[in-house]
Amino acid sequence: MNKETKRKLIAYLLVLPAFLTVMAVVAIPIFTALKTSFTDPDTGGFTLSNYGYFFTTPNELKNLGFTLYVVVVTVVLAIIIAYLLALYLRFIKSPISRAIGSLYLLPRFIPSLVAVYAMITIIRDSGLLNRISQLFGGDFKPGLMYQASGMILMNMWFNVPFAALMITAGLGAIPDSMIESARDVGASKLQVFRSIILPLSFKDVVIASTFVFMSNVGSFTTPYLMGGNFPKMLGISLFDQFNKYLRYERAAALSVIMFLICSVSAGVYIYTNLKEKEWEK
Amino acid sequence: MKKSRIFAGFMAAAMMVTALTGCGGGKKDDGVSAERLKTVKVWATGSDNVRQIFESMVKDFNENSDYKDQYQAELNFMLSGTGAQTLPDMLAAAYKANQTNTDYDVIDMGGDDLSKIIDLIGEDAFVKIDTSKIPNSSKVSAKSAVAADYCQPYRGTTVVLAYNSKNVSEPPKTMEELFQWAKDHPGRFAYNTPGTGGAGDSFARTTVYNDLPEEAMTSADQKWTEQWDAGFAKLAELHPSIYQSGGKIVYPNKNQGALDLLSNGEIDMCPMWADMLLSQRAAGTVPDYIKMSTIEPSFTGSVQSMMIPAFGSNVDGAYAFMDYMLTDSTQEMLVKQMAAIPLIDTSGMDMTGYEDLAQLDVSKFRIMSIGELGTAFNERWDNEIGAIG
Numbered sequence: 001m002n003k004e005t006k007r008k009l010i011a012y013l014l015v016l017p018a019f020l021t022v023m024a025v026v027a028i029p030i031f032t033a034l035k036t037s038f039t040d041p042d043t044g045g046f047t048l049s050n051y052g053y054f055f056t057t058p059n060e061l062k063n064l065g066f067t068l069y070v071v072v073v074t075v076v077l078a079i080i081i082a083y084l085l086a087l088y089l090r091f092i093k094s095p096i097s098r099a100i101g102s103l104y105l106l107p108r109f110i111p112s113l114v115a116v117y118a119m120i121t122i123i124r125d126s127g128l129l130n131r132i133s134q135l136f137g138g139d140f141k142p143g144l145m146y147q148a149s150g151m152i153l154m155n156m157w158f159n160v161p162f163a164a165l166m167i168t169a170g171l172g173a174i175p176d177s178m179i180e181s182a183r184d185v186g187a188s189k190l191q192v193f194r195s196i197i198l199p200l201s202f203k204d205v206v207i208a209s210t211f212v213f214m215s216n217v218g219s220f221t222t223p224y225l226m227g228g229n230f231p232k233m234l235g236i237s238l239f240d241q242f243n244k245y246l247r248y249e250r251a252a253a254l255s256v257i258m259f260l261i262c263s264v265s266a267g268v269y270i271y272t273n274l275k276e277k278e279w280e281k
Numbered sequence: 282m283k284k285s286r287i288f289a290g291f292m293a294a295a296m297m298v299t300a301l302t303g304c305g306g307g308k309k310d311d312g313v314s315a316e317r318l319k320t321v322k323v324w325a326t327g328s329d330n331v332r333q334i335f336e337s338m339v340k341d342f343n344e345n346s347d348y349k350d351q352y353q354a355e356l357n358f359m360l361s362g363t364g365a366q367t368l369p370d371m372l373a374a375a376y377k378a379n380q381t382n383t384d385y386d387v388i389d390m391g392g393d394d395l396s397k398i399i400d401l402i403g404e405d406a407f408v409k410i411d412t413s414k415i416p417n418s419s420k421v422s423a424k425s426a427v428a429a430d431y432c433q434p435y436r437g438t439t440v441v442l443a444y445n446s447k448n449v450s451e452p453p454k455t456m457e458e459l460f461q462w463a464k465d466h467p468g469r470f471a472y473n474t475p476g477t478g479g480a481g482d483s484f485a486r487t488t489v490y491n492d493l494p495e496e497a498m499t500s501a502d503q504k505w506t507e508q509w510d511a512g513f514a515k516l517a518e519l520h521p522s523i524y525q526s527g528g529k530i531v532y533p534n535k536n537q538g539a540l541d542l543l544s545n546g547e548i549d550m551c552p553m554w555a556d557m558l559l560s561q562r563a564a565g566t567v568p569d570y571i572k573m574s575t576i577e578p579s580f581t582g583s584v585q586s587m588m589i590p591a592f593g594s595n596v597d598g599a600y601a602f603m604d605y606m607l608t609d610s611t612q613e614m615l616v617k618q619m620a621a622i623p624l625i626d627t628s629g630m631d632m633t634g635y636e637d638l639a640q641l642d643v644s645k646f647r648i649m650s651i652g653e654l655g656t657a658f659n660e661r662w663d664n665e666i667g668a669i670g
Contacts, residue, residue, distance in 0.1 A: 229530075
């Protein structure tokens, strides 16, 4: 055995445990789920009815539309807020911005369940806001619980710090010299933003959006605790099909549908990454 | 096909475990050592509050009971809902593998677990209770709905109507009055989504089954589903009167979701487990003015029992533990620690803070066991009632 093959063999051996683990816990379950999603629960034969159910039942279509609505609004709001926050952290140097810079990631370290319950305590119709309003003789009911608006508010807590982290890293890579030279030749602040900062950070914005999108399509904790009975987010719908109605075939079909929705976003992510390589050439 | 494969997996696991423990103990097949006969192995399953009460009972049994010199109890606890093998599965595996002299001396069973184990291995896998060996059992009149001769009930639990006594002076006495009250006070009543907690299940199911023959309550026969329509129509009629948030009808998720609404004054009434209400009231998380009452026909409830597997090792020790569980002091412990409904006369106990429990009549509990129909029920509720919007 020559040296070259030996080295290759060792390399494969080193990769093997990771490869087998991924096959066993990712690839095989995905394949089984795919197969189950095309299986007729009664006859065990091939069928498309599990998919048909989700695209023909009015209630399920409403769930799908509702999920997309919540996710898209979450992505748009989270990215706008995160971008403004990142701009502030990057270009304003003050004790306050430094304090915010070290604090804004804190929400990431609070267990999601705790955060959701904290939010519920504040925004429920008998919560903190309501009690404060009662001190002043009012009876303010936020009306956010069990609504899309409440869930979107909660999603901000989870996604703004995450998106801001990614965008801040992108903005940090823009050299000050570039901005200064533009300013020297007379570019206004708006021009600097439009022709330098925005184009250079656009890729990070797209990547942050895809991540926020994907993590919210299948979200569970927030809609389970804060969502209403109907329409439901797909994560809850999946849980119900699997745990409550014991319809494993439909649950598998819904998983595949959710996977496909996410893969659109994954496609955007891959495309953006490839484009960068071309630009670097 | 799938079931049998899972079952085979359990069997293999159970056989491995027993084979391994067999090696360790050096136990012979033909009998049980004298030392083993001094030990009672107690098996229980459930939520964490069940673990706590069983730990207290085992400790108390070993230190203070009349049997402390004769037996020492050991607890094996299976936390429910953690995805691990369940106690009924383990028992079924041991029984079907023809194990004898196992560690399953005495087990805690009730509700769905009990129906499941009887379905799996039948009553004959258990020792028929000899009440002469449990002197305290004469004080208990409650019977298990399933396998009554093989179960020694020791505590009860039931769903009651919880209400805010500051806003409701006279709680409804019947189901009809309850519906009328809810319609007269829109937004002040709620029940949790069926399938997310037993209290909401009980309300929705009794509403539907009150119109059906009594035998339907304990039948998994598909034919009863055809008679659900009238009950579902009633639930749909009640829908506009349910709790609202932000202008939308909301059924809270989980028992706790409904209880939170009641504690926070967002609703005035909801069905709730008696033990949840009382233990949280004792802990101070539910205000004192939240009270409970029963209605006619009642919501569902059940008794929890101890059983002796015929393939255990210490029948006399098991009887001793059962007898201990029915003493005044142990029943008082069950009341104080988990707000269980005591099954013996409460005059000898200190019921301070739990007076409501003494009034619950265990003999009037309605047991419901509709097996697989429960799944279909929840799905229909979600699609027909939950989705009204």
